[in-house]
Amino acid sequence: MPNQTCADQPCPVTDTISTLEETIESGRLTHPRTRRIAEEVHELLEDVAWGRAGEEHLPAIESLAGELAEDSPIQAGIEAGKMVRSSLDQYREVFTSHVQTHNCPTGACVKLAPAPCQMACPSGIDVPTYVSLIGEGKDAEAIEVIRKDNPFPWVCGLVCTRPCEFMCVRGRIDKPISIKFLKAFAAERAMSERRYENPPKEPDKGQKVCVIGAGPGGMSCAYYLALKGYGVRIIEALPTAGGMILAGIPRYRLPREVIDREVAMLEDLGVEFVFNVRFGQDVTLEVLKEEGFDAFFFAIGAHKAFKLNIPGETEYGLIESIDFLKRVALGERRRPGKRVVVIGGGNVAIDAARTSLRLGSEEVILAYRRTRAEMPADEEEVEQAEEEGIRFDFLTVPVEIVGENGKTTGLRCLRAELVAREGSKRMSPVPIEGSEFVIETDAVIGAIGQQVDKQTMLELTELAWTRRNTIDVNMVSMETSEPGIFAAGDAVTGPATVVEAIGGGKRAAEGIDRFLKGIPQPKMPPVPVRRDRVACTEVPASTKMILKRPEMPLLNLDRRRTTFQQVELGYPENAVREEARRCLRCDICRRCGECVEVCRDKMGVDALQMGYFDFDHPVETDFRKTQERCIACGACANNCPNQAMQIRDENGERVLSLCGTVLNRQKLIHCTECGAVMGPNRYLDYIQKRIKPVGDVVAADKMVCDACLRKKSATATVDIPSAK
Numbered sequence: 104m105p106n107q108t109c110a111d112q113p114c115p116v117t118d119t120i121s122t123l124e125e126t127i128e129s130g131r132l133t134h135p136r137t138r139r140i141a142e143e144v145h146e147l148l149e150d151v152a153w154g155r156a157g158e159e160h161l162p163a164i165e166s167l168a169g170e171l172a173e174d175s176p177i178q179a180g181i182e183a184g185k186m187v188r189s190s191l192d193q194y195r196e197v198f199t200s201h202v203q204t205h206n207c208p209t210g211a212c213v214k215l216a217p218a219p220c221q222m223a224c225p226s227g228i229d230v231p232t233y234v235s236l237i238g239e240g241k242d243a244e245a246i247e248v249i250r251k252d253n254p255f256p257w258v259c260g261l262v263c264t265r266p267c268e269f270m271c272v273r274g275r276i277d278k279p280i281s282i283k284f285l286k287a288f289a290a291e292r293a294m295s296e297r298r299y300e301n302p303p304k305e306p307d308k309g310q311k312v313c314v315i316g317a318g319p320g321g322m323s324c325a326y327y328l329a330l331k332g333y334g335v336r337i338i339e340a341l342p343t344a345g346g347m348i349l350a351g352i353p354r355y356r357l358p359r360e361v362i363d364r365e366v367a368m369l370e371d372l373g374v375e376f377v378f379n380v381r382f383g384q385d386v387t388l389e390v391l392k393e394e395g396f397d398a399f400f401f402a403i404g405a406h407k408a409f410k411l412n413i414p415g416e417t418e419y420g421l422i423e424s425i426d427f428l429k430r431v432a433l434g435e436r437r438r439p440g441k442r443v444v445v446i447g448g449g450n451v452a453i454d455a456a457r458t459s460l461r462l463g464s465e466e467v468i469l470a471y472r473r474t475r476a477e478m479p480a481d482e483e484e485v486e487q488a489e490e491e492g493i494r495f496d497f498l499t500v501p502v503e504i505v506g507e508n509g510k511t512t513g514l515r516c517l518r519a520e521l522v523a524r525e526g527s528k529r530m531s532p533v534p535i536e537g538s539e540f541v542i543e544t545d546a547v548i549g550a551i552g553q554q555v556d557k558q559t560m561l562e563l564t565e566l567a568w569t570r571r572n573t574i575d576v577n578m579v580s581m582e583t584s585e586p587g588i589f590a591a592g593d594a595v596t597g598p599a600t601v602v603e604a605i606g607g608g609k610r611a612a613e614g615i616d617r618f619l620k621g622i623p624q625p626k627m628p629p630v631p632v633r634r635d636r637v638a639c640t641e642v643p644a645s646t647k648m649i650l651k652r653p654e655m656p657l658l659n660l661d662r663r664r665t666t667f668q669q670v671e672l673g674y675p676e677n678a679v680r681e682e683a684r685r686c687l688r689c690d691i692c693r694r695c696g697e698c699v700e701v702c703r704d705k706m707g708v709d710a711l712q713m714g715y716f717d718f719d720h721p722v723e724t725d726f727r728k729t730q731e732r733c734i735a736c737g738a739c740a741n742n743c744p745n746q747a748m749q750i751r752d753e754n755g756e757r758v759l760s761l762c763g764t765v766l767n768r769q770k771l772i773h774c775t776e777c778g779a780v781m782g783p784n785r786y787l788d789y790i791q792k793r794i795k796p797v798g799d800v801v802a803a804d805k806m807v808c809d810a811c812l813r814k815k816s817a818t819a820t821v822d823i824p825s826a827k
Contacts, residue, residue, distance in 0.1 A: 115194035116201055119187060120148045126183045137180035140167050143622050144187055155579075155625035156202045163623050165191055217631045218689035220267040220282065225606035226253040226323075227631030230267050230282055231690035233289070235637045238683030242289040243298035248634050249286065250302070253605050254326040255319060255365045257294065258348060260287025261671070262357050264481060264600045272689050275715040276724045278652040281674075281682050288679045294364060301372055305332035310619055313338065313396040315382045318346020319601045320592030321402035322369055323608030324615070329372040331616050336396075337374060340381040342433070347404055347593070348601055350429035351451065353458050354667040383559040398587045398615045401574065402608065405593035407556040411446065411549050415504030419511045424455040424550035431458055438462040440546025444514050445469045446501055447550030448478040451598075453485060455548050456493050461667055467492075468542060470499040472519055472532040487657070491664050496542070500534050504547050513541040555594050563588065573597050580614030580624040581607060589615055633690065639763030642684050644726035647764045650685050653678040687715075688762035692747035694718075698739035698761075706738050708789075711766075729766040734785040735759055757783050774808035781808050 123145050132138040144167045150156040151164075164187065171184025191198060220230040228249055236245035249256040263283050271279030293299040312328050314321045317339035325335045343349060344366045348357060370376070380386055388399070408423035410416060422439055424447070443464045445456040448471035456467045469488070471478060474497050478485060489495070496516075503515040518538035521530035554572055567575040567584035574583060574590040581589045591607030593599055610629070617624055656672045657663070663670055674682065694716045703709040710732035714722035735757045740750040750759045752771060759767040769783035781787060787806070807815070 115190055115197050116148065116152050119190040120145065120152060122186055123148065123183060126179060126186075129179075131179035132177070132183070134175065134177050134180060137171065137175045137177055140171055140175075141180065141183055143167055143620060144171070144183075147622065148187075150625050151198060151201045153627070153629070154201065154204075155627040155629065157623060157626040158202065159623040160202060161191065161198055217633060219270040219272060220280075220689070221631045221633075223266040223270040224252075224631070225266070225600070225603040226609060227606065227629070228252045228267075229632065229634040229690075231686060231688055232633075232635045232637055234280060234282065234285060234683050234686045235640060235688065237285050237289050238640050238680055238686070240680065242292040243296065243300075245286075245289045246293045246299055247302070249289075251634055252609065252632070253602070254323055254368070255601075255605065256286050257290035257361050258319070258357065258365055259602055259605070260284065260290050261361065262348065262352055263602050266602075272687050272694070272715060273685055275718070280686050281652055284655065284671075284674055285679060285683060288674055288676075291673070299364075299368070301368055302330060304330055304372060307334070308332040308619075310334070310397045311336070311395055312398045312400060312615055312619075313391050314400045314402065316346060316402035316404060316592070316594075317341070317344040317366075317376060317378075318402055318404050318592060318604060319348055320604035320608040320611075321346065321400065322366070322374075323605045324400045324402065324589075324591065324612045325374045325608075326369055326372065327609055327612035328615060329369070329374050331612070333616075333619070335374045336377060338377045338380045338382060338386065340379070341429075342378050344376055344378075346402070347406075347604075350406075350432050351425060351454070353428065353431070353454050353461075355457070355461070355663070355670050356454070358669050381559065383562055388562055397619055398589065400581075400608075400611050400615060401560075401583075401588065401590040401594060402592040402604070403555065403559060403594045405553040405555045405573075405598050407554050408549060409552045409554060411501060411551065413501060413503050415506065415511075419504045419506035419509065420547075421504065422546060422548045424451050424548050425553055427455055427548060428458060431462070436462060438464050439548060440464060440511075440544065442466045442544045443468070443546045443548060444542055444544040445548045445550055446514075447471065447552075448473065448480060449550065449552070450480045450484060451553075452550035453480045453488050455550050457488055457491060459546075459548070460491055460493060460664055464546075466494070468494045468496055468544070470496045470501060470514070470516065470542070472498065472500045473521065473530070474498060477521075477530070483655075487663075487670060490660060498532065500532060501547075502534075502539075505541065511545050511547055513543050514547055515539065515541050553593070553598050555597075571597055577614075577624070579610070579626065579628050580617070581611035582614055582618070582624065587618065589618075636691065639688055639691070639760075640684055641760070641763050641765060643765050644730060647685070647726050650681055652685070653682060687764075688747070691745055692762050693745055695744065697742050697744065698748045701738045701742045706734075706736060708732060708734055708736075710734070711739065726761075726764055726766055729759070730768075733759060733767040733769075734789045735767055735769045735783045736786050736789065752780060757786075772806050774811055775805045776807050776811040779808045779810070781806060 127141055127145060132141055144164055147160050147164050150160055168184045168187035171180050172188055175181050175184060218231050221227060233245040233248045246256055253259060260283055265283040267282050268279040273280050311334040314325045314335060314337045317337045321337055325337055328335050345362045349362055406425060408425050411421060427439060439459050441464060443459045445452050452469060456469050459467050498519045500517045500519045501514055502517055504511060505515055506512045517534040519532035519534050522533045524531045560566060563585055565585050569575045574594050576583050576590050576595050581591045583590050589611045591611045592604040595607060596603060614624055653674055658668055658670050658672060662668055696716050699711045699713055702711050710729045712725050712728045714724040737750040740748045748761050755771055756768050757771055758765060769785060772781045772784060772787060774781055
């Protein structure tokens, strides 16, 4: 009897979860309180299985299971409680080991690791699933998958910094999948077809949460809380929703109507918006508590600009970029100056420069103290700014704003050189003595970063802050030092990205839900959830290699310089479908290399040229070469641990595919005696070279299977010499 491997052994944690899950899904827990307790137990057990549990998890599970076993008014609830309690009693050490080591000795609790693109997404979107659905033309279904982890796919499809694309494995072959723009296309198409719908809400829980800040973090938290059945009110200091995506991102990148449509989806869920209300000034925490709010979520952003701290800043007037962009977003159309200098190298600096150009500034210069290679701004935004005529002045350090009669006339600067500093990987700019020069300008815009305005939070005297003047939180549950108060977004991370704020808002919603239920918080961040394992789209190997990432069509340059129309026009539908087909489906293929090893080392064929499998030392990948060498033996498919490599017989052919990419097709040969499938010619030739033929029992032009050969050999007349 073969030895049983660890992976084959059952795990008590997994078995308990499965049994309880079956009970919940069976519908037998008809009593509302019984079902709620069972679901809470299931949630805590999932924490144990994922390695996210803390010391308080097992006592909480035991207590809730005891309530079911002793107080449930229905038999199914009593049985569920006894089952969980029995598992804990019998396998206490196993459960304790899961909590303390965050590991499962059997391997049964280890879920399939998400694809690199999903792991890189701060909100944990199941990228391979929605990209595959888009490739099949199922845009509304793709949006449904995205909104399980990110309620604003249209917004993110236009302005996300796309960390998923930086980790896309396809980039090791040629260029990453255009994940961001595929999302934008699907969102717009689903909205146009009126299939952009909210999922059903849970029953009203009778509890209320107040969200302070209507930016992406605050609205994400509100979305998930509303789906969980909580009453949610969002208070916002601005006269409209959006926060930084409205006030900080110009309309040529993110049209106002896109934000409005996403906000309308929250209103449909019953989320209440209250505008022109500043926390700490127009309303206080005590007043909100008196109104019956049970928990609070702060997503106040980082709207206070850093000062340059150079002479002339106050006397001649420095325009703060974030204030400038906010005023333009709310309707102001006055140009900042005829000749404008923007100081900074991030996306906000680029936005301020391009906005100045659209408002009528004749010359716009962006001064940055490092080189282009060190600019944190998105590369595509930089390229578009250059196309529009914005001038970049690198290795430039501003030292004074000069002027006369209260008006700016220039910016005095020094040239800089980059020097390596001990303890830092990033080169630091050091001014060069005697390199002083003046840039003539009548307006200087500072865009060197923002910080949190703590003045609005003075009422929360017990709130802990970090050394960076951001709100100190538990990054797993987003809890602050004050009970019942949670926070996320730029107020926690400092100026970051839209998708990071969304991910923080989603985690906070989970933390608030647990707080209001009175169950323990997880100790480790949640692992991105695999929402589905959709079938792979079949693509010929040649097509997989030939398809290239499409170029984004842009608005005419003259209109870009003079209007706030959306610059990126989006892909046409055929380009979207083809781009989605470039996906390698890394949610299925784990790139373990077992297929390559068995083909090369065991079979001696070496037909699989998968250079992208090796992240550290990628070599050429060419799916088409498999067709030239493969014998269609199926060894690679038989040894694939995740069914990524598959071999099948269909329509008279043997077909080998990797996550839908057809690597080889060979015509099948059938036995001339019984008609059984023998395999392709190459495979038969390979076998004939390695085994001794049974005997010359058939004509050379006939193909006979092993069974028929044995039968003929057994019935053949054999002369036996007589004994002497």
